[in-house]
Amino acid sequence: MGEKLIGMGAWSGNGDADAMWNKAASCIREVASKVLGVSRGNSGGHKGDWWWNGEVQGKVEAKKAAYTEWVECVDE
Template identity: 35%
Template structure:
């Protein structure tokens, strides 16, 4: 019953609201990304694809080693970037610079930095969090009322027999 409800909700949501392609820029912190990390992740990805094709234990072991190496490279790059951030904090000359650094760090660590946009029932694009939240509330209220109406009709039809 819940799976059917979920499928019905998703279908109706797509029909009424459309499907968003997501945020254009997610503002994730990439200050740690460098060429060394890119190469190690590319190697890991290639070895994973090879292992998936061959299903060989030797290829699996090579992939696991590359995965450890890539994980270590990412951790070291992130630690270096963090050290740079702390060095900037220590050399900040006033409160304003400290708050700027803190704000930038907070923005880069947020899970979602931008809204996903949806359309209202007239097709107008909604951009504010409040409008989007109100539209979802309105949509689910309509949806639940429609389901309740169907349930009532089915009960009436069953009693008619």
């Protein structure tokens, strides 16, 4: 990866600091996308959804019902 960046002139010292920074950043992004590839973004859904199933849903609903019942008892 370093050789590719050097070949693209990412570290050339021509111009002001902003121009050098922008050139280096664009070269790094280009090489990284070639080496690592580019994803299409979020795959949809949440990453933690693999553990959520009917059993978990039932237990969550039971816990909510128990909490609601407890709150009503405390309020009396």
